[in-house]
Amino acid sequence: MLDELKEECGVFGMSLVQPNEEIINNMYLGIFALQHRGQESCGIAYQNESIEVIKHSGLVAGKFFENLPRDVKASQAIGHVRYSTCGPSNLINAQPLVFSCNKGEIAVAHNGNIPNSEMLKSDLIQTGSIFQTSSDSEILVHLISRIPGKNFETSLVSALNQINGAYSMLLLHNNQLIALRDPYGFRPLCYGEIKGGIVFASETNALDIIGAKNIKEVEPGEIIFCHNGKIEKKHNMGSSKKAQCIFELIYFSRPDSKVFGETVHDFRLKIGACLAKKCQLKPDIVIPVPDSGNSAAMGFAREAAIPFDFGLIRNHYTGRTFIKPGQQKRVEGVRLKLNPVKTVINGKSIAVIDDSLVRGTTSSKIVEILKDAGAKEVHLFLSSPEIKYSCFFGIDTPTRKELISSKLKPEEIAAQIGADSVTFLTIEDLKISVENPGDYCYACFNCDYPFAINED
Numbered sequence: 001m002l003d004e005l006k007e008e009c010g011v012f013g014m015s016l017v018q019p020n021e022e023i024i025n026n027m028y029l030g031i032f033a034l035q036h037r038g039q040e041s042c043g044i045a046y047q048n049e050s051i052e053v054i055k056h057s058g059l060v061a062g063k064f065f066e067n068l069p070r071d072v073k074a075s076q077a078i079g080h081v082r083y084s085t086c087g088p089s090n091l092i093n094a095q096p097l098v099f100s101c102n103k104g105e106i107a108v109a110h111n112g113n114i115p116n117s118e119m120l121k122s123d124l125i126q127t128g129s130i131f132q133t134s135s136d137s138e139i140l141v142h143l144i145s146r147i148p149g150k151n152f153e154t155s156l157v158s159a160l161n162q163i164n165g166a167y168s169m170l171l172l173h174n175n176q177l178i179a180l181r182d183p184y185g186f187r188p189l190c191y192g193e194i195k196g197g198i199v200f201a202s203e204t205n206a207l208d209i210i211g212a213k214n215i216k217e218v219e220p221g222e223i224i225f226c227h228n229g230k231i232e233k234k235h236n237m238g239s240s241k242k243a244q245c246i247f248e249l250i251y252f253s254r255p256d257s258k259v260f261g262e263t264v265h266d267f268r269l270k271i272g273a274c275l276a277k278k279c280q281l282k283p284d285i286v287i288p289v290p291d292s293g294n295s296a297a298m299g300f301a302r303e304a305a306i307p308f309d310f311g312l313i314r315n316h317y318t319g320r321t322f323i324k325p326g327q328q329k330r331v332e333g334v335r336l337k338l339n340p341v342k343t344v345i346n347g348k349s350i351a352v353i354d355d356s357l358v359r360g361t362t363s364s365k366i367v368e369i370l371k372d373a374g375a376k377e378v379h380l381f382l383s384s385p386e387i388k389y390s391c392f393f394g395i396d397t398p399t400r401k402e403l404i405s406s407k408l409k410p411e412e413i414a415a416q417i418g419a420d421s422v423t424f425l426t427i428e429d430l431k432i433s434v435e436n437p438g439d440y441c442y443a444c445f446n447c448d449y450p451f452a453i454n455e456d
């Protein structure tokens, strides 16, 4: 019973000039910095004589860290944190996935989603493929192995041409690290230089922790081949129209990251200011739903010249509310996760800033928590437009009929969740808050999918 959009996955990789005994520790730091992008499983694959992989169900810190091999010396490694949108959440689907085929060993770490995966998979099974996992990421390796000849690079490009979807990927093959991004560039992928090598990550915050410099994006449609700490070759699959996920900026990415050329915190300050311009009232205080609402709430408060405060405190140690089965347990999860500061709330008219409204059940609980804490009025401001359509590009969304904004107008939503008003950002607000508005996907708001989607 999903009531928030779920991040996808995070990838991190290193290619070093020489084998280094610090590589596993640095890989750990990299995927730890990306933990917000996936909490269900994690893994690291590294190239020795063969590709070795360590995987774990659960968080990066704790058992995974304790069991990491300390004596590994390797030059190339890739890592992954996972939230499953495709395939059940079990260890066999944890990434990196490692396969042995006629092109040799291949390890895959994938952030994204392949909407035509079911059709591709069914064709592959009909013609004899045996799948080891239920992850859509495995399809790429089957496609690579079907291309005649031994050349990995041409096989990879041919296989990618059969896939239509969202993929930012890191691969290991034959002591090479390969980084690639789909031609639309839905999911972010960046890289930077360190002493003695090159580092790739979903977000720049993971490059910062390793001290990487000269940070750049892997361009949409670009494939970068690295060997022993150097970029050996770049291939461009071409990109006619970018469709970078605007939700990476609104919600998924960390505010200290730079994604698609935008500093996430600065972007959220701007959309918070846009929301404040829509506010016809004069609330006593502005509070965020922490943590993802923090920057937008600050932008709102500055623009409206209304005091900012923390009226809700998030408990970071409760686990993920979405994994608790059943409505009742999930609602309890909101109470466990967010607790009010009564002295901040009591007797006040409150503008509360949240990032998005999915089903409405979490928002209704938040309004109840604030009113129970003595709020005089609760005005909910969402730093995204109304989500009316599902995402097929790597973000887990409920079906269209479950999305509250596909059924109700803002005033009807306010009545349903018990708020005094509900105000959404507009697509135009998003567009004026980024440098290149034409380079983004807004499909979950306007149904303008970058390519035809079979919604079944």
Ligand code: SF4
Binding pocket: 186, 244, 245, 246, 247, 248, 390, 391, 392, 393, 394, 395, 441, 442, 443, 444, 445
């Ligand atoms: S449909 Fe929405 S969530 Fe999915 S990629 Fe587009 S903007 Fe992002």
